[in-house]
Amino acid sequence: MRLLDPLFRWPPVEEWLGDRARVQAMLDFEAALAHAQAAVGVIPATAAESIAAACRAERFDLDDLARAAGVAGTVAIPLVDRLAALVAADDPAAATYVHWGATSQDAVDTGLVLQLRGALDAIAAELRRLADAVAVLADRHRGTLVAGRTLLQHAVPTTFGAKAAGWLDALTRHRARLAEVRPRALALQLGGAAGNLSALGDAGPRVAEALARELRLALPDVAWHAHRDRIAEIAAWAGLCTGTLGKIARDLALLAQTEIAEVREPAGEGRGTSSTMPHKRNPIAATVVGAAATRVPGLVATLLAAMVQENERAAGAWHAEWETLPDLIGVFAGALHHLADVAVGLEVDAERMRANVDLTGGLVFAEAVRMALTPGLGRAEAARAVASACERARAEERPLRAVLEDDAALRPHLPDERLAALFDARDAIASSGTLVDRALAAHARRNAQEG
Amino acid sequence: MRLLDPLFRWPPVEEWLGDRARVQAMLDFEAALAHAQAAVGVIPATAAESIAAACRAERFDLDDLARAAGVAGTVAIPLVDRLAALVAADDPAAATYVHWGATSQDAVDTGLVLQLRGALDAIAAELRRLADAVAVLADRHRGTLVAGRTLLQHAVPTTFGAKAAGWLDALTRHRARLAEVRPRALALQLGGAAGNLSALGDAGPRVAEALARELRLALPDVAWHAHRDRIAEIAAWAGLCTGTLGKIARDLALLAQTEIAEVREPAGEGRGTSSTMPHKRNPIAATVVGAAATRVPGLVATLLAAMVQENERAAGAWHAEWETLPDLIGVFAGALHHLADVAVGLEVDAERMRANVDLTGGLVFAEAVRMALTPGLGRAEAARAVASACERARAEERPLRAVLEDDAALRPHLPDERLAALFDARDAIASSGTLVDRALAAHARRNAQEG
Amino acid sequence: MRLLDPLFRWPPVEEWLGDRARVQAMLDFEAALAHAQAAVGVIPATAAESIAAACRAERFDLDDLARAAGVAGTVAIPLVDRLAALVAADDPAAATYVHWGATSQDAVDTGLVLQLRGALDAIAAELRRLADAVAVLADRHRGTLVAGRTLLQHAVPTTFGAKAAGWLDALTRHRARLAEVRPRALALQLGGAAGNLSALGDAGPRVAEALARELRLALPDVAWHAHRDRIAEIAAWAGLCTGTLGKIARDLALLAQTEIAEVREPAGEGRGTSSTMPHKRNPIAATVVGAAATRVPGLVATLLAAMVQENERAAGAWHAEWETLPDLIGVFAGALHHLADVAVGLEVDAERMRANVDLTGGLVFAEAVRMALTPGLGRAEAARAVASACERARAEERPLRAVLEDDAALRPHLPDERLAALFDARDAIASSGTLVDRALAAHARRNAQEG
């Protein structure tokens, strides 16, 4: 465990991305390769058994592998050497068939895909947990008035439910995207040194087919070792998700400001509190998510830049992925987990939201008043009249509604009932419930599709 | 036209991304909004006609708009003002209903989506032209031997057709992705100041539905003004595509090196040639594509970073998109067009490819020999024997095949026929044709799906 | 003028970065090259005169140049051709010596440096204007109490002057950096096709020396055409500056929030105001600066990535600079100018700042109380006692000071005078004046150094 892992990472994903998992995933490839080759008659069945038996990460010394990888330029070369030695100790004949016809990149890339599959399963579940929690907020607060804020200024009223529906809607899209991306990303890589299965003669395609089945991975039409769009697409997806997490977390951090105080992150022993500044409840999760949202774009850019790979294997660009992708996925997953926790336990202060809406003495309803006056007065005159009323309200420190009620010229256009409807925000949020319902329905459909 | 546009951009896309197109797209939104509101009875039908009649970009002074946008902070505000004035000149009553219940962001965002739709149509067609040309290369060169190169070193032989099949396969994936991304990206934005259609009372959802129909855009469940994943996903898609373009262009530039000379970009009057260095044929397209591949990752990162938008409208992050997205799409499209031209006219020197394969005196077949020897000699001994034969071949400057033929110990494992098969690369490329066929079939399916 | 230029760019810099300036800068290089070569006797003096006479951008058709650059892959090639033709029309013998011994990259790179010099001069002056305005704020508000906010929560009090001193200090560092960066960046590029002045025989170094003098540029030891650290360093410097601008703008946007309302951007006709939402004063400049801060990191990354240039001229990486650097500098300069305007006219509401400090009933002084109690009670007990007092203050909705005054156990440690000092923030801001003085002094020194 690294010092900052508990802060920035999430163990259920991190264990898929760690060094031991990396080694095991490559070994899983080697074992499955042997099985597949035995199944199609390329190597003896007994050899496959012996090879598979040795493919357990705990039988390998990771520090030794690390040092050897530093010389060889890749982990796969020393891993295969040591695997062959392990097999040879038990079954010398079988050692011949270790890594048969494959290249080191096949092990590295397919191993990576296996790691990603595990990580994505955990992420998908956590994404659902977050979406479920946000759906509860949207539903519960469908009528909770809150100031709509643009450019960090009050604009017009909205509901906290509509706000949460916007969050939910984005999350639902990300889940739909993942369903599209998964089958492309989780594909076997088996190509041999130049991607054309040259070392397997005409048995290559059959071996690949059997191996994909064995590993439950998609079988690609062509080896993708030098075409990294499958990997970069996962990175881009994680980047898009992180953007949404960052947006939600930023909203929460802003709403949690001392002066606004509309939401608070859930409390916990020592969590975000300070004995010395007891008035504070620091937004820990928002902070962690904010850090992720700051970091991830650069990591995605790296993986996009790394797509420019020379010929049949790149000199550097491929290697740029090795630490970057796990970092990216790990940081994203950590942020996701933190935010899911917050969404589940978020403290929402509906009264404070309403109080903040009223902070400007009704000016937040000015746009609605202007719309109400426009048919009668015309566009320009309505705008002028409202601006003037607002000016008076500010100058005299009176509520806008009172100013309007006293305005003989405007009164005919604003009968009591109309004024009431405008200033209790009924009109303003008339459609908010529809938006919430739609977002909830789409969320429910997504859940149903995921089973 | 800017000085570098003909080099870096492609007019059919650029005209969708330019300032006039931007203004017209916002006006298309305003016209359609009026029509939609008339259709659902929110504004008078005659007003809609008057408004729509004024929505022609050529009636607006772009420099004036630009200056006003510099003060207002957005183009939409002065555009709507001037539109209302234009309408008022003809039909004062109609002016009241200009931009009715919408917010400036609705015009900017839906306008952007309309621009993107036009640009993506052109891009999709050009992507198909590129893929078609690459498919021809894959088919034509399915048997053309070429050195497979890893880390910029000869590894094992492959075919140029298999190489092109790898390119094609990636392009086909990008086209499939676009089909998924389009409906998410090409969605209406109509939300009013806070995204909840507050100014339209309970008519909001009906107006949105009619407007989406009018503009042939998807109708979103919730306004997405503060959730930019739809936009960022297009950017990410363009980033993935550009990565593949960059990979292909890099391959071509490397194969075109003076010492390698296996391909040349198509010639043209003054194109990449130099009267002073007549031995040169500079890879212009590869250069332009390389530049795009260098630039695009940073631009994608910007759009991902810009997803963190505050509350109902961001203070800066939204504005960061305005120049970045057109730049990204424009640079990508320029690279795409250049590369399509190159792919259509690429000069391939199959003889030189074969000559380069032979450059190392057969060492490029060493791995195949090792594989052939392994069943008989065992893994370790086969490796040792081949290494020793290669060493001898280098030391004595003789072909590897001759060295092997003279080796009494290895001869029993390498009968004449076997040796011939190894050294004419028949084995090595046995599966290449299958890969090519698969890639071509997937390409044909994709073309059929696109109609 | 492009549609968004008045919003995002600043004319005094933009005119240095535009297409006409680019062409003129290359022509300035050609003219000076001819003069320099005449001076050292490499070409006839009369030829130099004829060449220089033709080097005026208005004599060139930019659209024609653009189209030709699209074919040639660089603007310099057609520019030199057309320049030679212009010269030939007046003085056929002189045409021979146009661009003598130089390569197209020499014209492009030195031209770029000349553009940068002009842009940096304007930027340096604007940076000073911003720093001067911030210095006034720091000085004027050295005693203006404001809530220090960490993680968007009130922490402890500080002064607005200290806050501004932090801004100023960073700006002073950026100005010092520019003084270091300028001489490295503003260096002549003259190398010929491979950077070794091969076409000038042994006269190369003398020509370079004369040319650097002519253009008032630094003379590099070695041509830097393939080593872009000089260019990338300017980009990185602009990136660092933009980060600081973004930080200041973010602070301002946060302080300007409706609920906080401690500062407002200066008003102007139509500037950030809305007739429909008259309670709003949108932070236009903060928005523009925020957009720049979102965009610039990706652009810097592009220029760093573009440093990896192949051999004597890159295939793409160099070309990636051509639009990116002007974009970066232009966006940075636009942000700088906007922020300078804001800093000059910023409306600061000191009363509101004080009122916000008091918003938590004195809890913002809790840390100071804890420090005061620690020597007497010990670290742990002091923390416990303060936490408990704060809890009581919140529960009973009383000021913390009142709670403490009623606490018999704590009273002996908090005599009246001590309490008063703690709660009027005298202690808290005891050092703030020193910080302000130091920042002002460093600023004054910087101004003096710049003369």
Add this chain to the structure above:
Amino acid sequence: MRLLDPLFRWPPVEEWLGDRARVQAMLDFEAALAHAQAAVGVIPATAAESIAAACRAERFDLDDLARAAGVAGTVAIPLVDRLAALVAADDPAAATYVHWGATSQDAVDTGLVLQLRGALDAIAAELRRLADAVAVLADRHRGTLVAGRTLLQHAVPTTFGAKAAGWLDALTRHRARLAEVRPRALALQLGGAAGNLSALGDAGPRVAEALARELRLALPDVAWHAHRDRIAEIAAWAGLCTGTLGKIARDLALLAQTEIAEVREPAGEGRGTSSTMPHKRNPIAATVVGAAATRVPGLVATLLAAMVQENERAAGAWHAEWETLPDLIGVFAGALHHLADVAVGLEVDAERMRANVDLTGGLVFAEAVRMALTPGLGRAEAARAVASACERARAEERPLRAVLEDDAALRPHLPDERLAALFDARDAIASSGTLVDRALAAHARRNAQEG
């Protein structure tokens, strides 16, 4: 040790960046703070002794700290708690003065600066080792002819010494930059919760002064906790350096291609070799450096983006630095070390370089011939004549020189001696030695300055 550390990192730097070093650096801050405060009389001298005695990383359980940091949101809070407990066990009175008047960010930031100082010392030495090795190459190969290549095509001849001089010159600039950056970056951070030393009353500035002296760090005018340009500047510097490393490594990888074979990385047991592909010598270091050059720009962008920090402490942006900066420095240092090893042991094949120059039958001298003909024939006619001669040379597969010798029209302009000078490249490289000498002199000056 992580699995890829030996490949991507360099232990002498990595040990400064690791978790234990991070904890020790924060403890060094705490110890020095106590000493400084004792020195100026803010805390008792005996307390300082007790605190300093406990500040040893081995007394802390890193896993425990990590878990606690995950809750608290920063390592510093639990570290200070545990430190206070350790001190209390020995000297209860002293525990009161642990972390006296400081904030967690002070420990984190000053700790980071101490880590950076150690890392930069190691990096500076390695940068010098690399520069020394490149200087040897420049000196040794000042006369070694090599093809100058632009856009990956032969252009004109140059020398390998001139090429190395270009590398050296960039390295020398980076070393000069470091000397400027160090004093800005290696500055004390001590500000307390809001950066104004509020908890230390008027003793703050004196404590800061004593502490800076104690830690041998620069004393800043104003706390920089929310102004990250000092940190980001280090990142940008590392980014610039990495760009140059990437450029050199790219050159080497290109020159090492099978078809070019002008250089090879030094061999080593198992290093970049393959028993199965014995003709290969994989460029391991170039690969690692290439990976770094792909990764670092995105990491720099992250640190620039993270400069936008809210008020007195950012919600996320600061936290984005914590893993990113060590990653960036570590990856850069790993690349630097690998490249230094390569530069020291680089195998240069001067004969092959010369053979490659001759590959085009003298066409590489065409530009020189054109220059030689221009004064006699005029610009246009000279260009035409050379193009025609080159065309003939290619068509007849004869050396360009032979074609020229047979050309009656050109012969008068190209007497034997002139032709010889042109085709033995004497002219072409006439200035190369000067460039090498200058670069070596600047390198020597830099070495002397560093002592």
